[in-house]
Amino acid sequence: MPLTAESATQQIEERLKELRRLIHQIEDDRRRSENDINNIIRGQQANLAPPKLKALYKSGLQDAIQEEASTRTALEKIQEIRNIRNERRIQARDAGNKEAIRRGAHMKMVQISAQTLPLFVSKPGEKVPPLCGAIPADSSYIAKVGDNVAALVKSVDEEENWILAEVVQFLTRQNKYDVIDIDEEQKDRHVLSKRNIIPLPLMRANPETDGHALFSKGTMVLALYPRTTCFYNAIVHKLPETAKDDYEVLFEDSSYSDGYAEPLPVAQRYVITYRPTKKGSNGGSGSVSSA
Structure with missing residues (x-):
């Protein structure tokens, strides 16, 4: 069912309200974790008995786990808001409501899209999923409508070029993608085989983990x-x-x-x-x- 402007606004407002609550919770969690660290340091300096020091470590670990959970939930809410806005953008495009964007502003949007790509931070022992950093998509993967991809297209002189494009739809029977050049000055549509499409990462890999x-x-x-x-x-x-x-x-x-x-x-x-x-x-x- 199409997402109306009214329902999109309502869903975004609900998530923003929850996000505000989570931000306050994260700050409270951070303060507790900071206090835990100070207590552990003081306990080590005072040469506390191992059982008491162990209890401090246990409390600190539990609070750190809670802080991580709150942060991950907040990031999920942010991604949900982005998904809702993207769905509305796709609907507007399909309805023919295209807003003219200057090339300079469009290039800035391309840059911001990269900077705000979700960051994957693995848990101990967790495997990095496909389309995170340099990890490619599975061979059976189908990029979603609205996703950005690299598309191999031919120019008028038959020269092949990899361009940044957006998925309009996947034609299942033909096993081909219908994509559109994201360049505002071009906006050319192309129907391409799967082998001429490379899905872009959906998450950044964290170099530190x-x-x-x-x-x-x-x-x-x-x-x-x-x-x-x-x-x-x-x-x-x-x-x-x-x-x-x-x-x-x-x-x-x-x-x-x-x-x-x-x-x-x-x-x-x-x-x-x-x-x-x-x-x-x-x-x-x-x-x-x-x-």
């Missing part, structure tokens, strides 16, 4: 060239060190003696598994000098 879910230094990848909507061949030069950091990549560029340009930052969302085109081994148009 799940560094193995990032591409290794020296790995050949496809990366979105800054301030464009095209992916090009690149080599990972430096990995993110914190959740807020981007990769640094070296884009192929024939104007440089070694064939690669100076390092540029690219967000996790837009660094994906390398896949050669039919014409040679170039991603996008190959050299970024054409970007």
Whole structure:
């Protein structure tokens, strides 16, 4: 059933109310955890008996678990709000209500989308799921309507390029995607085989807990060239060190003696598994000098 503007507003308001409550709860949890840490430090300095010190550790652990649970619940509420807004945006697009956005503002939205991508922080022993960081989607995975993907399309001169696109629908019988170029100046529609689509990550990997879910230094990848909507061949030069950091990549560029340009930052969302085109081994148009 389509989500009306009224029901969307009501659902968002309900989640914002719950989010406000959770934020206050997280702050209370944080204060308790801070107090626990101070008590443990004082207990160690006073050489408390092991049973008493153990009790302090147990209390601190329980409060830390509660703080983590509250934080994860708050993040879930934020994601629910994003999903509701995205559903309304898709409905407006399908209804033909398209808002004109200047290219500069649109590029800013692409950047914000990467910065606000949910961060996956694994629990002890938890496996990093597909579409988190460098972990690819399962072979049977079907990207959802509204998801961003890298799409291999042909230009008028038959040259193949990887572009940033949005899923309009998946045509089950044809086993093909119907996608739209997110470039506001293009907005071209393409019907493409699954093999010409690469789903983008749905979560960022946390370098501090799940560094193995990032591409290794020296790995050949496809990366979105800054301030464009095209992916090009690149080599990972430096990995993110914190959740807020981007990769640094070296884009192929024939104007440089070694064939690669100076390092540029690219967000996790837009660094994906390398896949050669039919014409040679170039991603996008190959050299970024054409970007």
